[in-house]
Amino acid sequence: SSELTQDPAVSVALGQTVRITCQGDTLRSYDASWYQQKPGQAPRRVVYGNNNRPLGISDRFSGSTSGNTASLTISGAQAEDEGDYYCNSRSSGENYYVVFGGGTKLTVL
Protein backbone atom coordinates (compact mmCIF):
# COMPACT_ATOMS: atom_id res chain seq x y z
CA SER A 1 0.00 0.00 0.00
CA SER A 2 1.16 3.54 -0.76
CA GLU A 3 -0.87 5.11 2.02
CA LEU A 4 -0.24 6.35 5.53
CA THR A 5 -3.29 6.21 7.79
CA GLN A 6 -3.95 8.72 10.58
CA ASP A 7 -6.97 9.36 12.79
CA PRO A 8 -8.75 12.47 11.43
CA ALA A 9 -9.12 14.20 14.79
CA VAL A 10 -7.84 13.92 18.35
CA SER A 11 -8.45 16.08 21.42
CA VAL A 12 -6.47 16.48 24.62
CA ALA A 13 -7.01 18.38 27.85
CA LEU A 14 -4.58 21.19 28.54
CA GLY A 15 -1.45 19.81 30.20
CA GLN A 16 -2.22 16.18 29.40
CA THR A 17 -0.41 13.79 27.06
CA VAL A 18 -1.67 12.82 23.63
CA ARG A 19 -0.43 10.33 21.05
CA ILE A 20 -1.05 10.61 17.31
CA THR A 21 -0.45 7.48 15.26
CA CYS A 22 0.42 6.80 11.64
CA GLN A 23 0.27 3.41 9.98
CA GLY A 24 1.64 2.24 6.64
CA ASP A 25 3.95 -0.17 4.87
CA THR A 26 6.56 2.47 3.95
CA LEU A 27 7.33 2.81 7.66
CA ARG A 28 8.98 -0.61 7.54
CA SER A 29 11.68 0.94 5.28
CA TYR A 30 12.14 4.42 6.76
CA ASP A 31 11.13 6.10 9.98
CA ALA A 32 8.39 8.72 9.78
CA SER A 33 8.82 12.44 9.97
CA TRP A 34 6.11 14.59 11.56
CA TYR A 35 4.88 18.09 10.73
CA GLN A 36 2.67 20.62 12.46
CA GLN A 37 0.64 23.00 10.34
CA LYS A 38 -1.38 25.96 11.56
CA PRO A 39 -3.84 27.98 9.46
CA GLY A 40 -2.14 30.21 6.92
CA GLN A 41 1.32 28.79 7.66
CA ALA A 42 3.63 26.34 5.96
CA PRO A 43 4.10 22.97 7.67
CA ARG A 44 6.85 22.81 10.25
CA ARG A 45 8.87 19.70 10.99
CA VAL A 46 8.62 18.68 14.65
CA VAL A 47 10.08 15.15 14.74
CA TYR A 48 12.13 13.05 12.33
CA GLY A 49 13.99 9.76 12.44
CA ASN A 50 13.55 7.80 15.61
CA ASN A 51 12.74 10.64 18.00
CA ASN A 52 14.90 13.51 16.70
CA ARG A 53 13.76 17.12 16.99
CA PRO A 54 14.93 20.12 14.96
CA LEU A 55 16.44 23.03 16.83
CA GLY A 56 13.76 25.14 18.47
CA ILE A 57 11.17 22.37 18.80
CA SER A 58 10.01 21.74 22.35
CA ASP A 59 11.06 18.50 24.05
CA ARG A 60 7.36 17.97 24.71
CA PHE A 61 7.33 16.43 21.20
CA SER A 62 8.67 12.90 20.82
CA GLY A 63 8.41 10.13 18.26
CA SER A 64 8.65 6.36 18.08
CA THR A 65 8.14 3.55 15.58
CA SER A 66 7.11 -0.08 15.96
CA GLY A 67 6.74 -2.20 12.85
CA ASN A 68 4.51 -0.32 10.42
CA THR A 69 3.21 2.17 12.99
CA ALA A 70 4.76 5.50 13.94
CA SER A 71 3.62 7.62 16.87
CA LEU A 72 3.98 11.28 17.76
CA THR A 73 3.56 11.99 21.47
CA ILE A 74 2.95 15.46 22.90
CA SER A 75 3.53 15.56 26.64
CA GLY A 76 1.88 18.34 28.63
CA ALA A 77 -0.04 19.70 25.66
CA GLN A 78 -0.29 23.48 25.42
CA ALA A 79 -2.81 25.67 23.63
CA GLU A 80 -0.22 26.56 20.99
CA ASP A 81 0.04 22.87 20.04
CA GLU A 82 -3.35 23.01 18.35
CA GLY A 83 -3.15 22.41 14.63
CA ASP A 84 -2.98 19.76 11.95
CA TYR A 85 -0.32 17.07 12.23
CA TYR A 86 0.96 15.03 9.30
CA CYS A 87 3.25 12.03 9.14
CA ASN A 88 5.43 11.47 6.10
CA SER A 89 7.59 8.70 4.70
CA ARG A 90 9.13 7.42 1.50
CA SER A 91 9.10 4.12 -0.28
CA SER A 92 12.36 2.28 -0.85
CA GLY A 93 14.12 1.93 -4.17
CA GLU A 94 15.34 4.26 -6.90
CA ASN A 95 11.90 4.99 -8.37
CA TYR A 96 10.34 5.96 -5.10
CA TYR A 97 7.24 7.83 -4.06
CA VAL A 98 6.71 10.07 -1.07
CA VAL A 99 3.53 9.89 0.95
CA PHE A 100 1.82 11.95 3.63
CA GLY A 101 -0.75 10.73 6.09
CA GLY A 102 -4.20 12.23 5.79
CA GLY A 103 -3.55 14.47 8.77
CA THR A 104 -4.82 14.61 12.36
CA LYS A 105 -6.51 17.74 13.67
CA LEU A 106 -5.45 18.25 17.28
CA THR A 107 -7.70 20.20 19.61
CA VAL A 108 -6.44 21.26 23.04
CA LEU A 109 -9.37 21.59 25.43
Added chain:
Amino acid sequence: QVQLQESSPGLVRPSETLSLTCTVSGGSITSYFWSWIRRPPGKGLEWIGDIYHTGSTNYSPSLKSRVIISIDTSQNQFSLKMTSVTTADTAVYYCARFAYNYGSWYFDYWGRGALVSVSS
Protein backbone atom coordinates in the same frame (compact mmCIF):
# COMPACT_ATOMS: atom_id res chain seq x y z
CA GLN B 1 19.66 29.92 6.68
CA VAL B 2 18.12 28.29 3.63
CA GLN B 3 15.03 30.06 2.31
CA LEU B 4 12.62 29.07 -0.43
CA GLN B 5 10.19 31.35 -2.27
CA GLU B 6 7.50 30.30 -4.70
CA SER B 7 6.38 32.47 -7.57
CA SER B 8 2.67 32.29 -8.17
CA PRO B 9 0.52 32.71 -11.26
CA GLY B 10 -2.47 33.22 -8.96
CA LEU B 11 -5.25 32.31 -11.39
CA VAL B 12 -5.11 29.62 -14.07
CA ARG B 13 -7.89 28.75 -16.52
CA PRO B 14 -9.19 25.17 -16.73
CA SER B 15 -7.37 23.00 -19.30
CA GLU B 16 -4.36 25.35 -19.28
CA THR B 17 -0.88 24.80 -17.82
CA LEU B 18 0.07 25.80 -14.29
CA SER B 19 3.66 27.01 -13.91
CA LEU B 20 5.47 27.70 -10.63
CA THR B 21 9.09 28.47 -9.83
CA CYS B 22 10.88 28.11 -6.49
CA THR B 23 13.94 30.23 -5.79
CA VAL B 24 16.40 28.89 -3.21
CA SER B 25 18.58 31.32 -1.27
CA GLY B 26 21.03 30.94 1.60
CA GLY B 27 22.37 27.65 0.27
CA SER B 28 23.24 25.80 -2.92
CA ILE B 29 20.67 23.87 -4.89
CA THR B 30 23.42 21.48 -6.07
CA SER B 31 22.66 18.94 -3.35
CA TYR B 32 19.58 17.44 -1.73
CA PHE B 33 16.24 16.73 -3.39
CA TRP B 34 13.82 19.54 -4.12
CA SER B 35 10.09 18.92 -3.93
CA TRP B 36 6.68 20.28 -4.76
CA ILE B 37 3.81 19.64 -2.36
CA ARG B 38 0.27 20.99 -2.37
CA ARG B 39 -2.70 21.32 -0.04
CA PRO B 40 -6.15 21.67 -1.62
CA PRO B 41 -8.78 23.56 0.41
CA GLY B 42 -10.17 21.37 3.18
CA LYS B 43 -7.80 18.52 2.40
CA GLY B 44 -4.39 17.29 3.50
CA LEU B 45 -0.89 17.57 2.11
CA GLU B 46 -0.14 15.87 -1.20
CA TRP B 47 3.33 15.22 -2.59
CA ILE B 48 3.62 16.10 -6.28
CA GLY B 49 7.20 15.14 -7.07
CA ASP B 50 10.84 16.03 -6.64
CA ILE B 51 14.09 16.57 -8.48
CA TYR B 52 17.78 16.11 -7.70
CA HIS B 53 20.39 18.59 -8.91
CA THR B 54 21.40 16.12 -11.61
CA GLY B 55 17.91 16.43 -13.08
CA SER B 56 16.70 13.03 -11.90
CA THR B 57 13.00 13.18 -11.01
CA ASN B 58 10.34 11.23 -9.14
CA TYR B 59 6.61 11.91 -9.41
CA SER B 60 3.41 10.98 -7.63
CA PRO B 61 1.84 8.10 -9.59
CA SER B 62 -1.50 9.92 -9.61
CA LEU B 63 -0.06 13.11 -11.17
CA LYS B 64 2.82 11.74 -13.23
CA SER B 65 1.06 12.06 -16.58
CA ARG B 66 0.51 15.82 -16.14
CA VAL B 67 3.60 17.00 -14.26
CA ILE B 68 7.12 18.03 -15.21
CA ILE B 69 9.68 19.28 -12.66
CA SER B 70 12.87 20.90 -13.90
CA ILE B 71 15.89 22.55 -12.30
CA ASP B 72 18.19 25.46 -13.19
CA THR B 73 21.27 25.21 -11.01
CA SER B 74 22.74 28.43 -12.43
CA GLN B 75 19.75 30.37 -11.07
CA ASN B 76 19.28 28.25 -7.90
CA GLN B 77 15.71 27.57 -9.02
CA PHE B 78 13.47 24.63 -9.73
CA SER B 79 10.11 24.65 -11.43
CA LEU B 80 6.79 22.84 -11.72
CA LYS B 81 4.60 22.56 -14.80
CA MET B 82 1.21 20.88 -14.55
CA THR B 83 -0.84 20.50 -17.71
CA SER B 84 -4.60 20.22 -18.29
CA VAL B 85 -5.53 21.65 -14.91
CA THR B 86 -9.04 21.41 -13.47
CA THR B 87 -10.69 22.99 -10.44
CA ALA B 88 -9.40 20.00 -8.43
CA ASP B 89 -5.89 21.43 -8.85
CA THR B 90 -6.82 24.54 -6.85
CA ALA B 91 -4.49 24.47 -3.84
CA VAL B 92 -1.71 26.13 -1.94
CA TYR B 93 1.50 24.92 -3.58
CA TYR B 94 4.68 24.60 -1.50
CA CYS B 95 8.25 24.00 -2.51
CA ALA B 96 10.46 22.26 0.02
CA ARG B 97 13.87 20.67 0.49
CA PHE B 98 13.87 16.89 0.99
CA ALA B 99 16.71 15.47 3.06
CA TYR B 100 17.78 12.24 4.77
CA ASN B 101 19.29 11.60 8.18
CA TYR B 102 18.83 9.31 11.18
CA GLY B 103 16.93 6.71 9.19
CA SER B 104 14.29 9.13 8.01
CA TRP B 105 13.50 11.26 4.99
CA TYR B 106 12.03 14.67 5.80
CA PHE B 107 11.21 18.12 4.47
CA ASP B 108 13.34 20.53 6.47
CA TYR B 109 12.88 23.85 4.65
CA TRP B 110 9.62 25.05 3.13
CA GLY B 111 8.47 28.01 1.12
CA ARG B 112 5.58 30.09 2.47
CA GLY B 113 3.24 28.62 -0.12
CA ALA B 114 1.55 30.04 -3.20
CA LEU B 115 -2.21 29.94 -3.71
CA VAL B 116 -3.17 28.80 -7.19
CA SER B 117 -6.82 29.00 -8.17
CA VAL B 118 -8.15 27.22 -11.23
CA SER B 119 -11.24 28.99 -12.49
CA SER B 120 -12.77 30.25 -15.68
